[in-house]
Amino acid sequence: MSAGSLYFKCPDNLTAKKFLKKLAKIVTLEIVAQEYMCKTFYDSFDSLLYTHNMICEFNHSQKQSNMCLIDRKLGHMIATEMVEDMPRFVGQCAEGRIKKLLVSSLAMRAIIPLCHLPLTVYRLNILNKDQKIVLRLQLDAYDDLNHYVRVLPLKGYDKAAEKMLSVLQAQWHFKPAKSTALDDALKSMNQAPQSYSSKFQLKLTPDTPANEACLHIYLYLLKVINKNESGVIEDIDTEFLHDFRVAVRRTRAGLNQLKNVLPDNELAQYAEFFAWLGQITSTTRDLDVYLLSYQDYKLILPAEMQADLEPFYTLLKQKQIIAQDSLVEHLTSDYYQDSLANWEKYLNSSVRKSTKTDMGGLTVKELADKRIWKMLKRVLSEGAAINHDSPAEALHDLRKTAKKLRYLMEFFASLYTPSDIKLLIKSLKQLQKVLGDFQDYEIQEISLKQFKKELKDNQATENTLLAMEKLVTHLEHQRGLAREKFADRFNLFQKIEHQAQFQLLFAPAQKVKS
Amino acid sequence: MTIIASYNIKGGVGKTATAVNLAHIASQKNHFKVLVWDLDPQGATSYYFRIKPKVKGGSKAFISGTRALDGLIKATDYENLDLLPADFSFRNLDLALDGHKKPTQRLKKLLAPLKKEYDLIILDCPPNISLLSEAIFEASDMLLSPMIPTTLSLRTLEQLKKYLKDNKLNHLTLLPFFSMVDRRKKMHNEIMRDITDIYPDTLKSVIPYASDVERMGWERQPLGAYMGRGRSIDAYRNLWNEVWLAMNA
Numbered sequence: 001m002s003a004g005s006l007y008f009k010c011p012d013n014l015t016a017k018k019f020l021k022k023l024a025k026i027v028t029l030e031i032v033a034q035e036y037m038c039k040t041f042y043d044s045f046d047s048l049l050y051t052h053n054m055i056c057e058f059n060h061s062q063k064q065s066n067m068c069l070i071d072r073k074l075g076h077m078i079a080t081e082m083v084e085d086m087p088r089f090v091g092q093c094a095e096g097r098i099k100k101l102l103v104s105s106l107a108m109r110a111i112i113p114l115c116h117l118p119l120t121v122y123r124l125n126i127l128n129k130d131q132k133i134v135l136r137l138q139l140d141a142y143d144d145l146n147h148y149v150r151v152l153p154l155k156g157y158d159k160a161a162e163k164m165l166s167v168l169q170a171q172w173h174f175k176p177a178k179s180t181a182l183d184d185a186l187k188s189m190n191q192a193p194q195s196y197s198s199k200f201q202l203k204l205t206p207d208t209p210a211n212e213a214c215l216h217i218y219l220y221l222l223k224v225i226n227k228n229e230s231g232v233i234e235d236i237d238t239e240f241l242h243d244f245r246v247a248v249r250r251t252r253a254g255l256n257q258l259k260n261v262l263p264d265n266e267l268a269q270y271a272e273f274f275a276w277l278g279q280i281t282s283t284t285r286d287l288d289v290y291l292l293s294y295q296d297y298k299l300i301l302p303a304e305m306q307a308d309l310e311p312f313y314t315l316l317k318q319k320q321i322i323a324q325d326s327l328v329e330h331l332t333s334d335y336y337q338d339s340l341a342n343w344e345k346y347l348n349s350s351v352r353k354s355t356k357t358d359m360g361g362l363t364v365k366e367l368a369d370k371r372i373w374k375m376l377k378r379v380l381s382e383g384a385a386i387n388h389d390s391p392a393e394a395l396h397d398l399r400k401t402a403k404k405l406r407y408l409m410e411f412f413a414s415l416y417t418p419s420d421i422k423l424l425i426k427s428l429k430q431l432q433k434v435l436g437d438f439q440d441y442e443i444q445e446i447s448l449k450q451f452k453k454e455l456k457d458n459q460a461t462e463n464t465l466l467a468m469e470k471l472v473t474h475l476e477h478q479r480g481l482a483r484e485k486f487a488d489r490f491n492l493f494q495k496i497e498h499q500a501q502f503q504l505l506f507a508p509a510q511k512v513k514s
Numbered sequence: 515m516t517i518i519a520s521y522n523i524k525g526g527v528g529k530t531a532t533a534v535n536l537a538h539i540a541s542q543k544n545h546f547k548v549l550v551w552d553l554d555p556q557g558a559t560s561y562y563f564r565i566k567p568k569v570k571g572g573s574k575a576f577i578s579g580t581r582a583l584d585g586l587i588k589a590t591d592y593e594n595l596d597l598l599p600a601d602f603s604f605r606n607l608d609l610a611l612d613g614h615k616k617p618t619q620r621l622k623k624l625l626a627p628l629k630k631e632y633d634l635i636i637l638d639c640p641p642n643i644s645l646l647s648e649a650i651f652e653a654s655d656m657l658l659s660p661m662i663p664t665t666l667s668l669r670t671l672e673q674l675k676k677y678l679k680d681n682k683l684n685h686l687t688l689l690p691f692f693s694m695v696d697r698r699k700k701m702h703n704e705i706m707r708d709i710t711d712i713y714p715d716t717l718k719s720v721i722p723y724a725s726d727v728e729r730m731g732w733e734r735q736p737l738g739a740y741m742g743r744g745r746s747i748d749a750y751r752n753l754w755n756e757v758w759l760a761m762n763a
Binding site: 125130131132133154155156157 | 563564565566586587588589591596734
């Protein structure tokens with residue numbers, strides 16, 4: 001059987017009745033089932049399934065309901081499972097092929113409904129003279145869209161499938177489906193799959209004035225904030241708040257690191273606003289992270305102690321609900337809405353683009369070279385000053401500086417050869433990983449001690465307190481390991497080849513200290 | 515993946531009905547991906563599934579390796595259940611095997627590539643004890659042996675046990691069970707009791723002699739496809755449960 005299309009879009013005006021009548025004239029046909037149902041398409045907010053060429057359907061009829069994954073390009077069914085309701089998160093799926101496929105595509109994103117389509121599904125068997133089934137067909141007759149036919153060949157009966165494909169294409173002029181019912185439905189609603197990505201992907205041209213480029217960067221980040229805002233308020237999944245906060249942090253990094261490009265006095269009030277925004281979102285995010293890590297925490301403990309951690313989960317959940325309510329209150333406040341609206345107005349004001357500042361006259365490439373080079377030198381000097389006896393604060397400061405460098409490199413990545421900048425970002429990421437782990441373990445250690453105290457105050461059992469203590473000890477150990485890794489990782493980052501690449505890219509005219 | 519041979523030295527004891535019905539139950543109840551290989555040139559299994567007993571190139575083609583077994587498989591009308599049909603040339607399978615190096619290992623080697631695709635392979639075997647039977651014993655994990663409760667059955671079972679022992683086929687689990695049993699016959703009941711006393715590992719499930727099973731030839735379908743409940747289908751379901759337990763023992 002050749003690997004051609006097995007999924008066809010029926011011509012306009014072809015009703016199910018006409019199709020079945022035509023088919024019955026040329027083959028022995030058995031209608032196995034005729035079922036009226038509602039098909040709901042699902043994806044994540046950022047269309048991760050669509051990007052992975054998958055379509056997720058929930059088919060619900062009076063008799064049954066199932067969840068299907070379809071290959072978006074070929075129309076083949078990849079996997080199907082009987083379910084009563086659609087799970088909201090991958091973790092709620094039953095173990096099996098669907099869960100395996102969704103985990104790798106969706107991670108922690110929620111599966112949200114896109115559109116509902118009523119249809120009648122006809123399951124058809126084509127029989128030979130012995131009344132043996134030699135081919136199966138499925139006709140999806142949508143109430144409001146073109147119908148689709150799926151040819152389902154049976155092993156060992158290739159000729160029957162080839163004959164049917166030839167009839168459909170050569171005689172009846174059915175076209176292999178280039179789109180799906182999902183595409184048709186979205187098109188009819190003037191919608192398209194989200195083109196959203198959490199990665200910073202703004203294309204800048206080197207000779208753009210620096211102030212104009214900065215406005216584009218801030219506007220891009222503002223769009224990300226706006227896109228994620230409702231998801232944060234509705235608490236759809238934890239990624240909305242994550243992406244929202246990253247955009248806020250990037251904006252803050254821009255306001256701090258790209259000084260004198262736009263008038264600093266005009267930006268001061270917004271710097272204050274974004275600092276506030278970072279602050280009011282942090283508690284909810286921290287609790288989200290603890291809740292997401294809860295299963296990992298359990299696995300740190302011996303099996304017989306894992307159930308003792310339940311009160312910790314309950315405490316986290318209670319706190320998260322309170323923090324989320326408070327966050328929603330902030331994000332629906334006049335201060336938030338007015339400040340964000342003013343920021344947008346400010347950025348869009350074309351007058352600002354020509355405002356004279358010290359750095360505003362530079363091209364964006366000149367600004368990028370200057371700022372990245374300066375920050376790189378700071379990372380190298382702060383890192384080199386750290387030895388075995390340095391306090392934890394020194395590593396935390398270096399982590400912050402490295403993060404600033406990373407944001408600058410991402411803002412201006414489009415100005416450099418992609419392979420070069422990617423390589424340098426990769427080596428910076430590896431350094432950041434060790435620094436991030438060190439910081440995370442320390443913060444978790446402190447927080448878990450605090451949670452333990454609260455649990456004790458809430459009359460938690462000795463076993464629960466013991467389980468918490470075990471986690472703290474584990475985190476302490478992990479922090480020590482991360483600390484030990486730092487020297488090697490920093491040496492790798494500061495090795496002369498990397499520095500030469502950095503210099504070649506950002507400061508070709510200057511000398512690097514070896 | 516498990517390979518089960520439905521086998522008895524004697525003919526007409528219900529091997530084919532066992533192979534067809536257990537394959538259908540395993541595929542529908544346990545959602546196992548099942549392949550039945552109709553090795554009997556009479557092609558009764560193929561007939562029950564309405565599939566032509568014809569294999570491209572005959573037995574020589576796959577025994578020699580010019581055709582892979584996978585390309586000869588046909589889907590049945592049932593989800594997760596495929597068939598490797600019989601062919602009239604299978605009457606000479608012994609000869610075809612004999613012309614090959616290590617003939618008793620040949621079936622095992624041919625089936626090896628199918629292990630990934632199927633959870634269970636059931637071999638519906640022709641009666642007799644021959645070179646083909648030896649190749650079947652080497653390839654299989656279990657020998658499911660239906661026997662009609664007659665005096666000859668005890669003798670046949672003893673012969674089979676001795677053969678397996680003499681040939682050191684220790685990997686093979688022998689699962690004898692009673693088939694085509696008429697409870698109204700005193701002799702059937704007495705022989706069943708005697709054999710079970712001598713061989714307590716005889717399976718508990720008893721397949722009755724029933725017109726429902728005979729109807730399979732008329733319906734050309736496994737029992738479970740045309741009847742939901744009944745003495746015969748329930749007996750095959752019980753038999754499958756026992757086999758399944760033995761597979762997981």
